[in-house]
Amino acid sequence: MEYKLQYFGAILLTVFITSCKAQHSSVVKENAKLVQVSNEYSFTEGPASDKFGNVYFTDQPNDKIIKWDAANNSLSIFKEPAGRANGLYFDHNNKLLAAADENNELWRIDTNGNIDTLITTFDGKKLNGPNDIWVDLSGGIYFTDPYYQREYWSRTSADIKEKNVYYISPDMKQVSIVAEGLTQPNGIIGTPDGKILYVADIGDKNTYSFSIQDDGKLKNRKLFTDMGSDGMTIDNQGNIYLTGDGVTIFNKNGKQIHHIAVDEKWTANVTFGGKNQDILFITAMGSIYTLKMNVNGVRY
Template identity: 75%
Template sequence: MKTKYTIISSLALGILVFSCKAQHSSIIADDALLVKVDSTYSFTEGPASDKDGNVYFTDQPNDKIIKWHANDNSLSIFKEPSGRANGLYFDHDGNLLAAADENNELWRIDSNGNVDTLLTSFEDKKLNGPNDIWVDLKGGIYFTDPYYQREYWTRTKAEISEKNVYYISPDGKEVSIIASGFVQPNGIIGTPDGKTLYVADIGDKKTYAYTIQPNGTLTGKKLFTNMGSDGMTIDNKGNIYLTGDGVTVFNKKGEQIHHIPINENWTANITFGGKDQNILFITAMGAIYTLKMNVKGVRY
């Protein structure tokens, strides 16, 4: 189901606002507005919300991490250069994890912007290019590692032929391939109870659900939907949000329940932010959008 949007106000504040009628769906707030907060970037990606509801996102071509301030809708540069960061996620200590694509690394960034490089290779081979990240209840880190050739790389092929999902143990001492057999794994998100992990294989136009075992390993691979995704998120009702052609929402059974069209050629990623975690924050091409929801994001 697609929702129609109409421009109702705008340019005096430099913000485009669209009316949103949530037809036959209760996930979007009544009379919600799809707000284009800014469109001055080259390609936005990787939104991640901190404990106060502020959202950090990347402008990878311009090598920046930007902070959206939830209290006043303002924007500021958090880190520049940013290692060509792509996907982001906060760990349980408030550090920002970043898929630092420039040198195919995984970074941990503290609140002052100081970087600790967590990982740059696996079994003495350079990672393909960490893309998206999720942190489990114990602090273990899952990340997807597809291969997208970048113009700023000197190499022209992957050292690791497989495109895998990896897991870093909570103590940071062990790194393992946790799932494999993908064409191009990309979006990743887990349920708040820590029992299910969703992985999108955008290269094969499929999204899978796995059962998370106590030691972090995955079992019971099941097809969730015949749709891949760039980035993804989850709400407190267990609905899964996939991106690409706007935002497509599925319930936990894998049934599509809503579609949010975005007037951009590509919608890359999505998260929940705001003080009450009820603001859907969307990155699409060179723009960022917000939409007020009836559902909320989940925090540990």
């Protein structure tokens, strides 16, 4: 009986190890290593991939938007000054949307760096400070608006006391609150089919899912996981990537399936880049990292 139990236990152990390896390799490419591309920045944030797989990210303290060229792994300055940009996202016309924190605005930037300011106030009040952005299938824009006091602001309190999630209609003519009652909404990402929006409330250390309606409004708020996040992303299997202590990956059911350790005090954001959208691009403190993946990012 003892022999049978030991044998059975050995089988279970083997299955467990094999399962863990399979789980890991199903997300991260086998033998892939986290690569530090650069550590020359002050605080990196807001990575966003264009249609060619190049990734743009911000160095907010130094007021820059930097471009990582996916073809040759090189870095160059795209825009400086950059409105103290934080979160970034590309719209369907390959224009870069930026949460321009300096004057609490949302920008749309063309390939030549020309700026179109989309919004700076709501109901006559200055926004708290747009933070992260996601664009839906119709071209409507969701953005989170927490409040983080900045040393470069003259004001010391928010005009809008609530920390909301807003939606700009595809024609850019209407702005509405679509999620409220949040402590400090931060990361935001939607599913490829445009049906679910995830919002990380870093203030209460939870991440929620919402059902997206045809008019862009949100319903059916549900707790996705009891972990908050700074920035976040999604892959083509529907897995959600949360940041803070490295990168923690959850499947669409809210079960943790993997953790990517990053040797930094804080991991701020994450996205997919590269020609095939199979490179995980991570911003953490003053550094940027890449990791080869077996899953792909989502590009419309």
